[in-house]
Amino acid sequence: MTNQKELKKITPMEQDFAKWYTDVVKNGNLIAYGPTKGSLIFKPNSYGIWELIQENLNKIFKKKGIQNVYLPLLIPESLFNLEKEHIDGFNPELATVTHVGDRELNEKLFIRPTSEVMFADLFKNSINSYNDLPLVYNQWANVVRWEKTTNPFLRSREFLWQEGHSCHETSLEARDLVRVMIKLYAKFMKNYLAIPTIIGKKTHKEKFAGALTTYTVEAMMKDGKALQSGTSHYLAQNFAKAYKISFKNKDNGDSFVYQTSWGVTTRLIGALIMTHGDNRGIIIPPKVAPVQIDVLELFANKDPKVAKVAKTLATDLSRLFRVNLDSTNKNPGFKASNSEIQGVPLRVEVGPRDLANNQVQLIRRDTLEKELVDINLAKKRAIELLDEIQENLYFQAEKRLKERTKHVDNYEDFKQEIANQNFVVAPFCCSDDIEEKIKEETGASTRCVLLKNQVMDKKAPKRCINPGCERTTRRYVVFAKAY
Amino acid sequence: MTNQKELKKITPMEQDFAKWYTDVVKNGNLIAYGPTKGSLIFKPNSYGIWELIQENLNKIFKKKGIQNVYLPLLIPESLFNLEKEHIDGFNPELATVTHVGDRELNEKLFIRPTSEVMFADLFKNSINSYNDLPLVYNQWANVVRWEKTTNPFLRSREFLWQEGHSCHETSLEARDLVRVMIKLYAKFMKNYLAIPTIIGKKTHKEKFAGALTTYTVEAMMKDGKALQSGTSHYLAQNFAKAYKISFKNKDNGDSFVYQTSWGVTTRLIGALIMTHGDNRGIIIPPKVAPVQIDVLELFANKDPKVAKVAKTLATDLSRLFRVNLDSTNKNPGFKASNSEIQGVPLRVEVGPRDLANNQVQLIRRDTLEKELVDINLAKKRAIELLDEIQENLYFQAEKRLKERTKHVDNYEDFKQEIANQNFVVAPFCCSDDIEEKIKEETGASTRCVLLKNQVMDKKAPKRCINPGCERTTRRYVVFAKAY
Numbered sequence: 001m002t003n004q005k006e007l008k009k010i011t012p013m014e015q016d017f018a019k020w021y022t023d024v025v026k027n028g029n030l031i032a033y034g035p036t037k038g039s040l041i042f043k044p045n046s047y048g049i050w051e052l053i054q055e056n057l058n059k060i061f062k063k064k065g066i067q068n069v070y071l072p073l074l075i076p077e078s079l080f081n082l083e084k085e086h087i088d089g090f091n092p093e094l095a096t097v098t099h100v101g102d103r104e105l106n107e108k109l110f111i112r113p114t115s116e117v118m119f120a121d122l123f124k125n126s127i128n129s130y131n132d133l134p135l136v137y138n139q140w141a142n143v144v145r146w147e148k149t150t151n152p153f154l155r156s157r158e159f160l161w162q163e164g165h166s167c168h169e170t171s172l173e174a175r176d177l178v179r180v181m182i183k184l185y186a187k188f189m190k191n192y193l194a195i196p197t198i199i200g201k202k203t204h205k206e207k208f209a210g211a212l213t214t215y216t217v218e219a220m221m222k223d224g225k226a227l228q229s230g231t232s233h234y235l236a237q238n239f240a241k242a243y244k245i246s247f248k249n250k251d252n253g254d255s256f257v258y259q260t261s262w263g264v265t266t267r268l269i270g271a272l273i274m275t276h277g278d279n280r281g282i283i284i285p286p287k288v289a290p291v292q293i294d295v296l297e298l299f300a301n302k303d304p305k306v307a308k309v310a311k312t313l314a315t316d317l318s319r320l321f322r323v324n325l326d327s328t329n330k331n332p333g334f335k336a337s338n339s340e341i342q343g344v345p346l347r348v349e350v351g352p353r354d355l356a357n358n359q360v361q362l363i364r365r366d367t368l369e370k371e372l373v374d375i376n377l378a379k380k381r382a383i384e385l386l387d388e389i390q391e392n393l394y395f396q397a398e399k400r401l402k403e404r405t406k407h408v409d410n411y412e413d414f415k416q417e418i419a420n421q422n423f424v425v426a427p428f429c430c431s432d433d434i435e436e437k438i439k440e441e442t443g444a445s446t447r448c449v450l451l452k453n454q455v456m457d458k459k460a461p462k463r464c465i466n467p468g469c470e471r472t473t474r475r476y477v478v479f480a481k482a483y
Numbered sequence: 484m485t486n487q488k489e490l491k492k493i494t495p496m497e498q499d500f501a502k503w504y505t506d507v508v509k510n511g512n513l514i515a516y517g518p519t520k521g522s523l524i525f526k527p528n529s530y531g532i533w534e535l536i537q538e539n540l541n542k543i544f545k546k547k548g549i550q551n552v553y554l555p556l557l558i559p560e561s562l563f564n565l566e567k568e569h570i571d572g573f574n575p576e577l578a579t580v581t582h583v584g585d586r587e588l589n590e591k592l593f594i595r596p597t598s599e600v601m602f603a604d605l606f607k608n609s610i611n612s613y614n615d616l617p618l619v620y621n622q623w624a625n626v627v628r629w630e631k632t633t634n635p636f637l638r639s640r641e642f643l644w645q646e647g648h649s650c651h652e653t654s655l656e657a658r659d660l661v662r663v664m665i666k667l668y669a670k671f672m673k674n675y676l677a678i679p680t681i682i683g684k685k686t687h688k689e690k691f692a693g694a695l696t697t698y699t700v701e702a703m704m705k706d707g708k709a710l711q712s713g714t715s716h717y718l719a720q721n722f723a724k725a726y727k728i729s730f731k732n733k734d735n736g737d738s739f740v741y742q743t744s745w746g747v748t749t750r751l752i753g754a755l756i757m758t759h760g761d762n763r764g765i766i767i768p769p770k771v772a773p774v775q776i777d778v779l780e781l782f783a784n785k786d787p788k789v790a791k792v793a794k795t796l797a798t799d800l801s802r803l804f805r806v807n808l809d810s811t812n813k814n815p816g817f818k819a820s821n822s823e824i825q826g827v828p829l830r831v832e833v834g835p836r837d838l839a840n841n842q843v844q845l846i847r848r849d850t851l852e853k854e855l856v857d858i859n860l861a862k863k864r865a866i867e868l869l870d871e872i873q874e875n876l877y878f879q880a881e882k883r884l885k886e887r888t889k890h891v892d893n894y895e896d897f898k899q900e901i902a903n904q905n906f907v908v909a910p911f912c913c914s915d916d917i918e919e920k921i922k923e924e925t926g927a928s929t930r931c932v933l934l935k936n937q938v939m940d941k942k943a944p945k946r947c948i949n950p951g952c953e954r955t956t957r958r959y960v961v962f963a964k965a966y
Contacts, residue, residue, distance in 0.1 A: 034601070069527055070530050072517040095580050097579060098580075100578055101579075121517070
């Protein structure tokens with residue numbers, strides 16, 4: 001519960017988006033800061049969103065036959081070091097256990113930044129023949145990456161995630177699953193979090209350390225910046241060869257498996273906040289809202305019927321929804337603001353004046369529209385409104401993504417649109433060093449290479465956006481400033 | 484999936500219980516060993532049990548208004564050290580992060596062995612007045628304790644648990660919640676895990692480091708040993724004073740809160756295995772079985788109807804139950820054994836001979852009884868049988884607990900009954916050093932002090948069981964060899 005004195009003024013997002021974000025996460029019962037720098041406490045409102053993400057993704061995973069497992073937190077140094085590119089990608093960020101009590105360990109243990117190497121070890125010991133394939137496991141876990149700069153949900157030293165890992169007989173099958181999973185994430189974000197995304201491939205510079213290909217879903221925040229929201233990696237045989245994950249193939253020979261990994265994190269909570277929030281606080285899409293309906297007793301001291309009706313209504317609604325009843329004696333304005341800042345999608349106000357007409361007020365969090373309805377119709381109307389809110393949140397976000405995604409064909413326009421805080425789609429055939437140069441000049445990084453079926457202009461190849469490049473290309477890349 | 488060559492012979496429990504346990508956990512798709520000593524991988528069958536424990540306990544917690552949060556994994560040394568008794572209780576077992584990459588940290592960080600001190604820090608910052616109380620939070624998390632000897636599920640260096648933490652205005656309210664929670668655990672274990680327990684208080688020697696009182700639920704394993712299965716602690720103001728968790732009381736003065744904490748761990752999986760398992764493998768109570776019904780196709784190559792009927796039946800059953808369809812072409816004996824070793828409570832065998840009479844076989848995992856039923860009645864019978872299995876497992880365990888709990892009034896009988904691998908209830912008024920002596924002589928430790936309402940002989944106090952003690956007492960203590 002946010003208490004009365006904590007409810008502070010929120011900096012308008014137009015004035016300072018970063019400050020707005022910090023204000024809403026601190027005041028929306030979402031986070032508290034832990035005792036070490038960059039450490040984060042997930043309070044009930046944010047952990048509740050994560051639980052609903054977990055519950056719903058789990059249902060989808062289980063329908064696909066994906067089984068959950070849990071692997072150790074600590075990875076021995078020798079095991080981690082077997083895959084060179086992977087260790088290089090993580091080395092500066094690894095939290096390292098060297099002692100137990102006063103005793104120094106024989107071997108350093110790293111707190112997992114991801115579990116590819118632990119899964120590799122498990123797979124090596126579990127897989128004997130093609131009969132054991134495909135093997136697809138998922139893990140829900142905490143991971144630690146010692147980031148230099150931190151930002152609640154977006155980049156913190158410890159975060160929660162799911163990481164899926166699979167082994168396959170053929171490259172084709174593995175690549176297929178990589179794409180299935182990234183599409184699954186995009187669909188999940190659309191249907192549950194009401195967040196539209198762009199699916200694409202990461203460039204060589206931006207891909208995961210140890211992967212051959214990384215697919216990503218990129219979302220647009222309200223300030224026009226991009227947020228990488230989920231990834232799916234084709235690991236080929238990199239880990240299989242380093243960790244000797246082989247199997248008897250159908251010809252009775254030995255082959256290495258082909259692997260994938262894919263994950264989403266508590267970063268999705270940040271995505272949700274920055275996609276749907278407004279200057280009153282966050283707005284949580286009904287499907288992942290820990291509280292879907294707030295029932296507020298107003299002026300209960302003036303009419304004993306208020307408390308009774310509010311309770312009956314809350315009980316009735318709670319058969320269908322996650323409901324909170326605010327029966328405190330705080331003032332009505334505070335109660336409404338408190339519900340708004342916490343992003344509860346629908347608020348029902350029960351007060352003496354409306355009750356005299358056998359009515360209550362329903363207030364949508366997204367549009368702030370109020371309507372008076374007959375008490376007996378409140379439940380029916382709540383069902384409709386929650387559906388509408390879920391749809392409207394997606395509609396607004398999709399509209400913004402479309403409007404603020406600009407197609408350009410020269411570097412001047414490119415710079416201008418990036419300066420306008422838009423996503424830019426541009427023909428681009430160059431790689432690492434040019435990406436670095438563009439980032440220095442404009443602040444924008446490559447978010448993803450569009451998949452072939454997403455490219456609108458399929459006819460002629462176009463001149464690469466890099467002014468120093470003479471080539472034409474059909475490779476379209478999304479650039480944006482990013483979190 | 485357990486593959487064909489892995490299915491090994493299980494050592495009979497009468498011959499070597501410890502070996503039986505290791506055999507069943509390794510072969511029941513429950514665990515694999517991780518790359519560091521004492522580290523454990525939870526495979527789908529054990530993690531699936533944990534997920535069902537989590538799901539069901541969460542429902543019960545949420546009905547009580549308990550909210551989930553998530554706190555950081557790493558605890559700074561300075562924060563941990565504020566509560567002397569607590570740090571002394573954990574010091575040798577703390578895994579310590581000293582470095583990030585090659586850089587040494589300014590302050591050591593401990594991987595949480597429990598989160599009392601992190602919750603204390605959160606509470607200190609969240610609580611201002613009596614209006615904020617009671618505050619009851621729960622966390623699902625991994626914890627690390629560097630145990631010298633390890634045993635899968637029972638004692639491992641990392642385990643999963645829930646830890647509840649609360650702050651209250653009064654001692655009375657806190658003490659009340661401590662008892663409510665231990666009873667909730669006992670009821671949960673009875674209703675979901677089919678495990679009967681004895682509730683009691685830990686002696687001074689056995690209580691939690693930092694608690695004033697520790698309540699415990701103790702279960703009896705099939706070898707007669709005790710397993711501490713859940714605890715609930717009254718922390719009084721120990722942490723509140725050390726961490727300065729104070730609030731404005733109703734008289735506008737400052738008071739320290741009274742606290743509780745309570746938890747159950749993945750140890751419950753070990754409890755379940757050693758309460759219900761037999762020489763064919765584990766037996767999972769239906770309510771927490773990841774797979775409740777295994778549908779086996781037998782001799783499907785001899786009759787095309789087999790595969791069709793099995794699939795239709797599995798689909799139909801899966802509307803009510805968690806169902807697995809084994810349509811592999813492995814031999815029938817292997818398939819049955821595989822289902823049994825994994826503890827699936829009910830097995831449906833679909834084969835050509837029975838199908839000719841429009842029948843299938845239902846086989847209970849607990850009694851191994853088989854019955855032929857008409858296909859159209861299979862679902863109805865499955866509902867009944869799963870209920871019966873859940874009940875029978877509890878009935879058997881409760882019978883054993885009663886039969887093997889012996890009341891004694893002298894030390895000779897005491898030693899004899901402990902040697903017989905029984906629980907012993909004895910009048911006992913002595914403390915730490917005598918408990919130590921009895922443990923050295925008999926191997927038995929005090930499991931708990933019975934609550935007043937559990938003591939059968941309420942009339943006369945009896946002579947303390949300690950031969951060197953002259954006193955009489957009404958304090959009845961349960962002793963047993965324990966895990």
